[in-house]
Amino acid sequence: MPEEQKKIIFSGIQPTGTFTLGNYIGAVRNWIKLQEEYNCIYSIVDLHAITVKQDPAKLRQHTLEAYALILACGVDPEKSIAFIQSHVKTHAEMNWILACSTQFGELSRMTQFKDKSAKHPDDINAGLFTYPVLMAADILLYKTDLVPVGVDQKQHLELARDVAKRFNQKYGELFTIPEPYIPEIGAKVMSLQDPTKKMSKSDENPNACIFILDDTDTIIRKFKRAVTDSDSEIRYAEGKDGINNLMTIFSAVTGDSFEKIERDFAGKGYGEFKLAVGEAVSEALRPVRENFARLMQDKEYLKKCYSEGAQKALSISQKTLSKAYRKVGFVDFK
Numbered sequence: 001m002p003e004e005q006k007k008i009i010f011s012g013i014q015p016t017g018t019f020t021l022g023n024y025i026g027a028v029r030n031w032i033k034l035q036e037e038y039n040c041i042y043s044i045v046d047l048h049a050i051t052v053k054q055d056p057a058k059l060r061q062h063t064l065e066a067y068a069l070i071l072a073c074g075v076d077p078e079k080s081i082a083f084i085q086s087h088v089k090t091h092a093e094m095n096w097i098l099a100c101s102t103q104f105g106e107l108s109r110m111t112q113f114k115d116k117s118a119k120h121p122d123d124i125n126a127g128l129f130t131y132p133v134l135m136a137a138d139i140l141l142y143k144t145d146l147v148p149v150g151v152d153q154k155q156h157l158e159l160a161r162d163v164a165k166r167f168n169q170k171y172g173e174l175f176t177i178p179e180p181y182i183p184e185i186g187a188k189v190m191s192l193q194d195p196t197k198k199m200s201k202s203d204e205n206p207n208a209c210i211f212i213l214d215d216t217d218t219i220i221r222k223f224k225r226a227v228t229d230s231d232s233e234i235r236y237a238e239g240k241d242g243i244n245n246l247m248t249i250f251s252a253v254t255g256d257s258f259e260k261i262e263r264d265f266a267g268k269g270y271g272e273f274k275l276a277v278g279e280a281v282s283e284a285l286r287p288v289r290e291n292f293a294r295l296m297q298d299k300e301y302l303k304k305c306y307s308e309g310a311q312k313a314l315s316i317s318q319k320t321l322s323k324a325y326r327k328v329g330f331v332d333f334k
């Protein structure tokens with residue numbers, strides 16, 4: 001398909017630590033798959049990361065690592081645009097324009113804001129509250145058609161759609177209304193220690209999470225310790241959150257259906273299944289570990305990629321920002 005007819009994909013991930021298996025299965029893995037068919041734009045969203053307290057030196061390190069990680073997972077900087085959000089000033093500028101079309105009430109309903117403000121009661125800053133507006137700016141600047149994310153981001157995406165429609169109504173058509181792209185299996189990978197909670201990079205318990213750079217022994221050890229139930233049957237069913245989560249993970253990495261997994265593991269114990277899940281996950285992540293180690297040795301290459309990515313992103317997003325400025329009534333200059 002000619003480049004200009006391809007639909008546009010945008011997604012972002014925060015540099016708040018090494019990615020988890022949840023980030024990989026729920027989001028980043030889809031980023032890779034979509035590169036052939038779509039014009040894809042991917043960003044390490046460092047502006048979003050500072051809505052919670054960050055150590056500056058660690059943030060810098062995590063941002064470079066996150067950039068290397070998306071390339072290690074398979075984002076190809078020749079095919080897609082991959083950049084660091086703070087390098088492209090149009091994001092902060094569009095954020096302001098959209099903030100003036102977003103209501104206090106709708107931001108107050110965001111569950112991520114409620115969760116994160118409960119988690120950080122000493123720092124409920126304005127950025128944490130307006131976080132979804134910046135996310136809407138990220139998406140709308142590129143006339144995005146599809147946004148591959150995990151299911152926890154659906155509410156933010158709905159807000160972005162509402163803000164886009166409101167702006168278009170107030171000022172005339174400008175923004176494309178984006179659709180979510182959420183995987184059927186693995187849209188929400190749960191914690192290995194509390195399978196009613198989502199697996200999250202910032203979980204305090206390291207056994208709750210598989211990090212995508214964990215080595216084989218660590219991965220297998222964490223799966224062996226995964227919380228399950230007192231039953232012994234490998235079956236997807238209500239009340240079996242732990243096993244359901246392990247089946248979801250196994251299915252996501254091997255492509256096997258739940259029926260096949262139930263058949264293959266009939267009569268086998270949880271121990272054997274946990275080991276199989278650990279081995280399958282470790283194998284799936286092996287190339288990521290190897291690519292990451294290689295990329296981190298070549299900082300000049302990374303710098304070249306993110307600098308070129310930022311230039312391309314700026315040139316596309318500046319056009320949308322200029323149109324928005326004109327529509328709201330700002331005076332042209334130059």
Ligand code: ATP
Nearest residue numbers: 014016022023026027149150187188189199201202
């Ligand atoms: P943090 O713990 O710092 O809030 P996070 O692990 O939730 O971070 P994000 O950077 O907020 O990760 O999310 C990046 C992408 O990964 C998003 O598309 C999000 O929907 C997806 N994602 C995050 N956690 C999971 C999960 N447990 N299962 C599936 N997808 C997930």
Ligand code: LTN
Nearest residue numbers: 010011012013014045135138139
């Ligand atoms: N809020 C998202 C990260 C994010 C994003 C985006 C995702 C920021 N901007 C634009 C998709 C599109 C999260 O994963 N927590």
